[in-house]
Amino acid sequence: MSRTSLSVVSDSVTARAPSKVNLHLGVGPRRDDGYHDLVTVFQALSLHDDIRVARANEMSVTVRGEGAASVPADDSNLAVRAALALADWADRSGKVAIDIDKTIPVAGGMAGGSADAAGALVALAALWKLDIGRDDLATIAAGLGSDVPFALHGNTALGTGRGERLMQVLSRGEFHWVLALARDGLSTPAVYHELDRLRDSRSGECADDAARDLLRRPDELMQALASGDPHAVAPLLHNDLQPAALSLQPTLRRTLRAGIDAGALGGIVSGSGPTCAFLCADETGAVNVAAELSGAGVARSVRTASGPAAGTRVLGADLRH
Numbered sequence: 001m002s003r004t005s006l007s008v009v010s011d012s013v014t015a016r017a018p019s020k021v022n023l024h025l026g027v028g029p030r031r032d033d034g035y036h037d038l039v040t041v042f043q044a045l046s047l048h049d050d051i052r053v054a055r056a057n058e059m060s061v062t063v064r065g066e067g068a069a070s071v072p073a074d075d076s077n078l079a080v081r082a083a084l085a086l087a088d089w090a091d092r093s094g095k096v097a098i099d100i101d102k103t104i105p106v107a108g109g110m111a112g113g114s115a116d117a118a119g120a121l122v123a124l125a126a127l128w129k130l131d132i133g134r135d136d137l138a139t140i141a142a143g144l145g146s147d148v149p150f151a152l153h154g155n156t157a158l159g160t161g162r163g164e165r166l167m168q169v170l171s172r173g174e175f176h177w178v179l180a181l182a183r184d185g186l187s188t189p190a191v192y193h194e195l196d197r198l199r200d201s202r203s204g205e206c207a208d209d210a211a212r213d214l215l216r217r218p219d220e221l222m223q224a225l226a227s228g229d230p231h232a233v234a235p236l237l238h239n240d241l242q243p244a245a246l247s248l249q250p251t252l253r254r255t256l257r258a259g260i261d262a263g264a265l266g267g268i269v270s271g272s273g274p275t276c277a278f279l280c281a282d283e284t285g286a287v288n289v290a291a292e293l294s295g296a297g298v299a300r301s302v303r304t305a306s307g308p309a310a311g312t313r314v315l316g317a318d319l320r321h
């Protein structure tokens, strides 16, 4: 090894973190700690955020891109919380400048904040050259939010517990999606709360049998994913949070209908919403559906994306000799 390469120092590292859609989201009754047990199938999508971390004299965060104005630029930013949690694990100071380039809609049900947290963890582990295993990283991630472990993991996975316990799901080929971004976001706790309210108003306490049913593993969907056939997957898309999201934002019904009318195989509210995700037969189909949806005036903006996408990974480091 030459003397030059021995003294190479990375000044900054950039990580890319994916968004997600829940192809299946089964939600159990509210637990005593306020969370809900889930059985969910996550798929990571190509729509991503880039998170750059650089050595600095103090902690700072800047956010640009999609919805940047509504993202906190203080200690409540999930990427800052992630940096502080990792610094604590490594027993070092968290003096870094974090720069987030957002493409994932904020408060859109696509886990953008979780992606930024995962990006900060992966980029900083590389910048600081930490000897940290996947399990420790996943434990720190789960402490930051239920969706953060999946943002690290990527691909397609079955999530249980709060959504933080993951098992890889076999998914063949590439799936093509159209995403209809809404004008206003939806708060995740508010949507879970609305689901509880709707369930309570229907039947009082959730019976044990009914709760077990809600948390059944979606085997048919998992077989369809393994077949790689979007026609088989589309009718099996399911989201228990969808009625709650529609109750809080009734105009989403029109968006869902417009996507199907435009030729999508299936449409669903993504997680807690309000982004609507449409599964299409192929890439050309997705481009056509996106064009028609854009013209229908039912969304703030329309994107195409593919999945499964890789988990959070380092893109590159800026080196100083």
Ligand SMILES: C[C@@](CO)(OP(=O)(O)O)[C@H](O)COP(=O)(O)OP(=O)(O)OC[C@H]1O[C@@H](n2ccc(N)nc2=O)[C@H](O)[C@@H]1O
Pocket (backbone or CB within 6 Å): 022, 025, 034, 035, 036, 037, 038, 040, 108, 109, 110, 111, 112, 114, 144, 145, 146, 147, 148, 161, 162, 163, 188, 189, 192, 270, 271, 272, 273
């Ligand atoms: C709904 C989902 C579906 O994947 O994603 P989004 O649509 O928000 O992206 C997730 O469950 C969101 O996960 P995440 O956004 O990480 O939530 P957390 O920070 O852990 O929790 C925020 C709040 O959501 C509610 N919550 C979250 C997860 C869960 N299993 N049960 C819950 O009841 C709780 O009210 C909690 O206080």
Ligand SMILES: Nc1ncnc2c1ncn2[C@@H]1O[C@H](COP(=O)(O)OP(=O)(O)O)[C@@H](O)[C@H]1O
Pocket (backbone or CB within 6 Å): 070, 071, 072, 076, 077, 078, 079, 100, 105, 106, 107, 108, 109, 110, 111, 112, 113, 114, 116, 117, 185, 186, 188, 272, 273
């Ligand atoms: N880095 C971040 N990016 C986006 N939102 C963040 C971030 N840090 C904190 N937040 C807060 O988290 C909330 C949820 O954002 P987000 O993760 O984008 O949506 P969702 O939970 O619907 O997937 C936002 O309203 C925002 O106030």
